[in-house]
Amino acid sequence: MVLIADVQAWLDATASQNGYNSLASCISYKDSAIAQWAADATAAIAWRDAVWQAAFQWQQAASANPPATFPTSAEVIAQLPQPEAFGWIVHQPGATV
Template identity: 45%
Template sequence: MLYTHYQAAPAPLPARVRLPDGSTRTALHQLPAAALAALGYLPAPAAPTPGPGDVVEWSAGAWQVRAMTAGERAEQQRQARAALEAAVQQHLDATAQARGYDSILSACTYAASTSARFRPEGAACIAWRDAVWLHCHAVLAAVMAGARPTPTAAELLAELPAAIQWPGQGA
């Protein structure tokens, strides 16, 4: 539970407080509400749920909802994009690692291999990686244009091109 201390921003109760007589008190969570109130700690009201494009802030002893600034919106979009791109990269790497490669990058380098086994696998990795990133970037462009909502990482991964058909495995 969060508390306000003389209308400061809501926070958990501190581990220790100094009392007016100079002594300290711990285990504030064991005190009754009236004793906490006497020390200036009041239960904080629940924060409202912000709408899309809103920010919830504590100001003047109460929660306030305001529209995001352009800078905040841009930062939110940057963070969402980075998180989705990281999830896609991890998916690419995990798929290549399941085949014994260090990463998708490592697997793609085998397209130049002299080995009849590794060369087609490297080429398949390049084709799949390219298809995945083209789809990911198309989704992100649609999000930035407002044409679709931002997907979760799981939603984006589910709509990516199917995993690699490794050479020799058939379709």
């Protein structure tokens, strides 16, 4: 489904703002000795979980009761949990904020 690919692309693009290759790459820093990288990973994990939970709930609701007009992926993504709510801070790649 296009929505799933677009949500994953959004997650990865957000992680790339801080210099990570993908969200999975960011999450791999969870136990890093560099506090900022570990904080990025912790925020990314919480955000990812909330995003996918909300996206799958939206998908199930839309399947059970299809809207007359489906919103675009961008419109759905705008309604999903945003990274800042989970402590995500955009910073220069490699920076320790």
